[in-house]
Amino acid sequence: MNLSVGRGGLGSSTIIIIVIAAAAIIFGGYVISTLTPSLLPVQASGEAEQVDGLFRVLMFLGGIVFLLVQGLLVVTIIRFRRKPGDESDGAHFSSNLTLEIVWTAIPAITIVFLAIYSYNVFVSIREPKPDELHIGVSGARFAWTFTYEDPLGRLPADGPQTFNDAVLHTYVGRPVVLTMQTSDVNHAFWVPTMRIKQDLLAGRTTDVRFTPILAGRYRVACAELCGGGHGSMFSYVQVYANEQEWMDRFIDVRVERILNPPTDPVEVGRSLLTEGKYPCAGCHKLDDLGWAGVTGPNLNGLADTAARRASTAGEPSAESYIANSVRHPNDYTVPGFQKNVMPQFGPTETEPAEVDGAYYLYMPDEDLVNIISYLCTQSATGTPTCGDTASIEQAVAAQSE
Known part of the structure; x- marks a missing residue:
């Protein structure tokens, strides 16, 4: 098998083939990075847009590497397969300094770029934002409880200043910060459509932030195995179109129930x-x-x-x-x-x-x-x-x- 390479450099036809192959690989990476995110849940928060942007870059670079490796593998199998009757040894190459520098420098630069980019995304989605809506979250096997305050301060001064609900209520455009605690074991608060996931750790208080951008009802799940009822530990995020709708359909209703509670114990218990x-x-x-x-x-x-x-x-x-x-x-x-x-x-x-x-x-x-x-x-x-x-x-x- 003769793998010798001429010393006259690459011919024009070879260069054209390499350029076409490189363009095809880059285009393939672009297609992969464009189509793959379509399989993900809808983007319902500003953080989802940032996370998916990072994901597309990762898929683009990963797609290029995948197509390059698989392409070289296919070319090698076809081009350098053993010919019938050829019992000779392949040519021996001790090193290629230029090639070694290239395949070391490109991954190193790529990794540094990804580290900086991903860190910036992480900092951006974690940093406090103006006028955040503070909501408490309690995780307990096997249910979520959310704690709210009345933004108008109408609750009686001699009573609790918060109230609870089994659903997370918010509205489009309002930054939200969730302060989370667990009553028992570790849990993980996960909303796929918002692209947020945060552990609730026993003995600690954790937080997570997001800004809804799309009205709707989205599932909340526990992503940390917490016991036999783990699969039943879910709730929903109800995102209203605007603040007025949030006030009319949720806050005002709950405050009215506190200010004028039902007298029937059955209704109160329910x-x-x-x-x-x-x-x-x-x-x-x-x-x-x-x-x-x-x-x-x-x-x-x-x-x-x-x-x-x-x-x-x-x-x-x-x-x-x-x-x-x-x-x-x-x-x-x-x-x-x-x-x-x-x-x-x-x-x-x-x-x-x-x-x-x-x-x-x-x-x-x-x-x-x-x-x-x-x-x-x-x-x-x-x-x-x-x-x-x-x-x-x-x-x-x-x-x-």
Whole structure:
């Protein structure tokens, strides 16, 4: 096999072929960088545009390298294959200084360029922006909870100045900063359409920023394996077209509910669960609220189930059984489920020395009374199986002692 190369330099035809091949490879890299991002989710934030811009550059350079390597491989296989009857050795080349300088310098320059470009993108999407909307995020197995303030300051001065919701609400053009904490294990807040992903680390507070540019409803997922219900830990980002729509359809509605709350405990309890104040939706199934959790007992028909299980669990009534299940979840575990999965919802803000559950969360007696009032309506007939409000209050007080 004779691989010798003449010393007269490259001929004009060879140069033309190399130029055409180089142009084809560069064009191929451009096509790859243009078509591949079309497979990604829609760009719903300004950060998505920056991240996708970096991704296109990476795909362009990666496409060139891929086509160059594969092209040389194909040419080598065809051009320098062993001819029939040729048993000779190939020509020996000890080195080519020019070629070695080229294939060292080009990757080095490319890597430095990518490092600078990617760092600039990282800094840009992380830096604070004027007039940011601050929203708190709490991750707990297996639900997301978002905390808001009333921008007009209408909440009573003697009450909480924030309220919760199970959905992240914002609007087009307003920079958002999310301050995130986890109540148990590590989680990862991921919104593919916004191109943001940030870990929630136990014992630490983390943050992430984005600016919506497209109205719509986008899925939030947990990207860190956090337990058996990991796949059910999702929510949504609701992006409104403008600030007025955000105020009219979300903020004003929630503030009005706080200023003029419903008097029916059933409605109050339903609102508490719907708004995601407590992380129940990620574990339990309850068709009335659209819950589809799998790691906790099914709450459909809970009122009937509680009435049957009360005596088995050593409780005098259905409301006592539900109250005990919330205050002391490890006292009685439904067959087929494990202890230390459900958190203990205690009556005091101070965590006790010994926690009777996966972790501790504060739930005042008033909230528990309202939640039980609602859950007691989840019967086959829709008729409450518990006693009146006074009986429920008595059951809650007994469990809180």
